[in-house]
Structure formats: structure tokens, C-alpha cells
């Protein structure tokens with residue numbers, strides 16, 4: 046299987062991790078989510094080829110894997126930028142200015158929510174409550190929560206991204 | 208502030224480490240528990256009047272008591288750390304600032320119910336909490352506090368940390384179990400309840416992080432002592448997450464007998480800029496809204512139920528007089544439409560319709576019959592769905608429209624907001 050000429054396959058070390066995860070649970074199929082998380086780390090997003098490859102590792106149908114992948118918001122079915130910015134838009138953040146944060150990010154990045162900047166640097170999503178409402182308005186930048194957002198703070202955060 | 212139990216280590220540097228946890232009395236509850244029989248622990252939990260703090264407020268000892276006595280199958284303990292209820296963030300603090308309290312609490316629970324495998328389901332976005340909790344689990348294994356023969360007791364417990372992948376519905380216990388089993392997070396029809404047939408078709412207890420973190424001090428200080436902190440039907444303290452229009456948003460631990468007014472005015476510092484209170488959601492977004500003159504209520508499960516709302520996850524969202532209630536409801540309606548798992552027709556369809564009607568009202572094109580239609584749509588299907596998600600959406604739909612009807616009517620008749628005239632809401636109709 047290939048993606049732009051690249052083979053979709055885990056390294057031997059990654060395959061060991063797949064086997065470890067499958068042996069960990071009372072039913073090996075329960076390792077599907079952690080293995081998909083591993084796959085997303087390895088291949089950046091879950092393409093149909095990746096779904097098929099992972100299905101093979103579990104003896105599951107690719108349709109089942111596809112259903113699982115598309116159910117969860119943290120699995121990307123399309124390429125994303127080097128950085129992922131997810132702005133919370135639920136009630137506590139909305140009350141304290143989430144719409145302004147979203148508008149400012151659209152302006153600064155020049156893209157709509159769900160899109161990636163042309164240079165492939167940033168993908169920006171709007172998401173539901175990240176359960177950090179005490180720091181509203183807030184967003185997640187890769188693995189960090191950033192709160193009490195202002196235009197200046199957003200500028201500083203974006204400037205730090207490589 | 209009254210005595211802190213859950214938050215007592217939060218301000219201590221390195222409170223997440225085993226060293227600090229032990230220096231501050233950690234793992235003494237577990238040592239004491241191993242000197243007791245599982246039945247004696249169940250009895251202490253029963254006397255404590257501990258009620259589940261994940262949302263439903265179900266008595267913990269009663270839930271444990273549902274486990275079948277004669278099943279040859281293994282039993283599992285599942286820790287619900289999928290925190291997702293809008294307005295709630297307490298479990299994040301517990302995972303980051305006192306992860307060993309959760310490990311100790313879940314080990315006590317596992318010993319009491321006879322489980323040797325425990326799953327901790329952490330929401331996927333919680334990366335820092337996951338890292339801190341994982342490091343604590345590693346420390347606990349190294350110190351003989353997890354694994355084989357814990358503290359020389361002969362009791363074994365393995366822990367699997369399972370990360371979610373972004374879906375609110377996986378906080379619902381049967382949706383969580385589906386997700387844990389490697390499927391999409393579709394809730395399952397009950398009965399059978401998880402205690403009878405849960406994860407991997409085995410008897411399973413699902414408990415919330417905060418519920419389990421209460422066990423060490425219930426064992427150390429006694430069930431009666433814990434019960435005495437609360438009401439006749441609910442013992443102890445709990446962590447209230449306060450957000451929205453308050454001076455000091457954050458988590459506050461209070462006895463469940465505290466009132467909503469005390470929490471907002473004394474602890475969270477009231478409204479900024481001297482604004483007046485308009486409305487409060489007391490138990491996460493799925494609780495019915497209260498008006499400013501309905502906040503003299505105690506925040507125990509039964510007190511809030513008697514006030515026509517619910518304690519839920521204790522996520523308190525405060526809205527001052529500048530808030531447009533139809534807009535607030537539209538924000539939540541968008542959340543529910545987005546998060547419905549789509550399995551039940553009433554839930555899937557109604558959450559979509561309600562969002563669209565509210566967007567229409569806010570865009571100035573509302574129709575006079577819209578508020579009644581909203582109420583009608585919301586009521587249909589309530590109580591008929593597979594899980595309580597839809598009822599949790601109906602609570603805000605009905606209570607916001609019923610208690611703030613004039614604001615909806617104003618939008619419809621004037622094409623704009625009465626609270627902030629001329630304001631244009633953006634993002635209508637987008638997901």
C-alpha cells in the first residue's frame with residue numbers, strides 16, 4: 046500500500062508496540078484506538094490506505110476501522126498543518142469572547158475554520174468545550190492549553206510556532 | 208473555606224509526586240483498607256453517603272452492590288476521566304495535581320469490589336493530565352503500590368490507561384465502554400447495566416475520578432465522619448467548577464450543603480464590573496438554568512433536584528445581565544447537535560432542528576410560533592432514547608425558553624437583541 050509512493054507500514058519497533066497493546070486488553074480489538082493513535086503519529090493522518098493497513102493488523106474489516114476513525118474528532122482523515130490550533134467555542138468561552146478569538150484567527154491566518162494555511166504551517170479548528178473553562182476564552186495549540194486569550198496573546202503564541 | 212479533602216494538596220509544590228503524596232498522608236487509606244474486609248469497606252462507603260460525582264449522583268455503595276455475587280467472570284473497574292461536560296474541569300485538576308489520590312482511591316475500590324484490572328479512560332485532549340497521571344502510575348508500580356501483591360497484601364491490580372479520541376458521548380458510561388472495546392462510542396441499551404454486563408461482557412463498575420478520590424479519606428477518617436459533612440442523603444464535599452462571568456473562575460471544594468449564592472458571591476467573587484447576575488447553570492450545560500432569584504439553594508444532589516435542576520457534574524456557568532439567553536442556548540444547541548452520536552432518531556433529528564430554529568431566531572428571521580415549536584420538539588422524544596444525552600439537551604432547551612421567553616419573543620418581533628441592540632451574532636449555521 047502506498048501514499049504518494051510511500052509505503053504504509055509500521056517500523057519493527059512500532060509493530061512490537063502494536064502486539065504489546067493487543068496483548069494488554071482482554072480482547073485484542075480493544076487496542077484499535079491506541080493503535081490508530083500510533084498510526085496517526087507515524088503517518089500524520091489516517092488515509093484510506095492507513096485504515097486498510099490497520100484493519101489488516103486486527104483482522105477487522107476496513108469498513109469497521111473507517112467507521113471508528115470518522116466517529117472521533119481527533120483522528121484526521123486529511124493532512125493537517127505542522128501545528129493544530131483548536132479554539133473552544135462552547136458556552137463559557139463564548140461568554141468571554143470566543144467569537145472574537147475565532148474572527149481574529151481567521152484574519153491572522155487568512156483561512157476559515159477547518160482549513161490549513163498555504164505554507165502548511167497551521168490548521169485551525171473550532172471545537173467544543175475542552176474543559177478548561179476557568180481560563181476562557183481558550184484554545185489548544187498542539188498539546189498545550191492556552192487560556193485568557195487576547196489578540197496580543199494570540200500573536201505571541203502564533204509567533205512562537207516554527 | 209471549610210476543610211479541604213480533595214484539594215488539600217493542590218497548592219503544595221510537586222503535589223503530583225509520590226514523595227509529596229506520601230509525606231502528606233498518602234496511601235495510608237490503602238494500608239488501612241487492606242486490613243479490612245471488602246465487606247467492611249463497602250459498609251464504610253455506604254455509611255459515608257458518597258454519591259457519584261460524574262453526573263448522575265447515584266449512591267456509590269448501591270452501584271457496587273449491583274455486581275452479581277456468583278459470576279465466574281472477572282470484574283473490571285473503569286475510571287471515567289473523559290471529562291467533557293461543558294463548564295466542568297475538576298477532574299483535570301485532580302489528574303494533574305493529585306494523581307496518586309486517584310490511584311489510591313481506585314485501588315481501594317478495586318479491592319472492595321474484587322477487581323484485578325482497572326481501565327482509566329482519559330479524554331484525548333487531556334495530554335498534560337495523561338502524562339502526569341501516567342508518570343504517577345509508573346511511580347506506583349515501581350514502589351509496589353500497583354501490580355502484584357500491593358503493599359504486601361497479596362492483592363494484585365493492573366492498570367491500563369486508555370486515551371479517548373474526541374467524542375463527548377464517550378463520557379456516558381456505556382458509550383465509554385463501547386469506545387474502550389475499540390468501537391465507535393455508541394451507548395448501549397440498559398439493562399443490562401454495566402455492573403451486570405459491562406466491558407468485554409464482564410461485570411464492570413464505572414466511577415468518576417472525583418468519586419474515587421474521596422475513598423482514601425473515607426477509609427482513613429470513617430464513613431460517618433464523611434457523611435456528617437453533608438446532608439442526610441449525600442455526604443462530604445465536592446469540587447465545583449465555576450466559569451463564565453465571575454471575578455475568580457476556578458475550582459472550589461465545598462461541603463455539598465453550601466449554597467449556590469455562597470459559591471458565586473463569596474468564593475468566586477461575584478460578577479465583574481459590578482454587573483448584575485442574570486442566570487446560572489449549576490451542574491454542567493445539561494442542567495436546567497436558574498434565574499438570579501433562584502440561587503438560594505444548597506448544591507447537594509437532592510437540593511438542586513428539588514429546585515428543578517440538577518447537580519450533575521457541578522459545573523457552574525454564571526451569566527451576567529449582558530448575556531443574551533437565546534444566543535447562549537444556541538451555543539449549547541450547536542454543541543448538542545454536534546455531539547449527538549446519531550443512534551436514536553429523536554436525538555439526532557431534534558438536536559439538529561433546535562439548532563437551526565435558534566439560528567433563525569438570532570439571525571432576525573424568527574417566526575412567532577418558533578418558541579412553542581422549540582418546546583414541542585424538545586419534549587418529543589424526551590425519555591425515549593438509549594442514553595441520557597438527549598434528556599441532558601432537553602433540560603436547557605425547555606428551561607431557557609420557559610424562563611426567558613420574553614427574550615426569544617423580542618428577537619422574533621424586533622429582529623434584534625434586547626440585551627445588546629444591534630449586535631450581530633457570527634457563525635450561525637456553521638459547524
Ligand SMILES: Cc1cc2nc3c(=O)[nH]c(=O)nc-3n(C[C@H](O)[C@H](O)[C@H](O)COP(=O)(O)O)c2cc1C
Pocket residue numbers: 258259260261262263264265267270287288289290291292375376377378379380381413414415416418419594595596599
Ligand atoms: C451524555 C453523558 C455524558 C457524561 N459524561 C461524563 C463525564 O464526562 N465524566 C463522568 O465521570 N461521567 C459522565 N457521565 C456520567 C456517566 O454515565 C456515569 O454515570 C459516571 O461516570 C458514573 O460515575 P459516578 O457514579 O462515580 O458518578 C455522563 C453521562 C451522560 C449521559
Ligand code: SF4
Pocket residue numbers: 376393394546547548549550551552554555592593594595596597
Ligand atoms: S440519546 Fe443521543 S447520544 Fe444517546 S444514544 Fe441516542 S442518539 Fe446517541
Ligand code: FES
Pocket residue numbers: 133134135136137138139173174175176177178179181183293294295
Ligand atoms: S467552554 Fe471553553 S473550555 Fe469549556
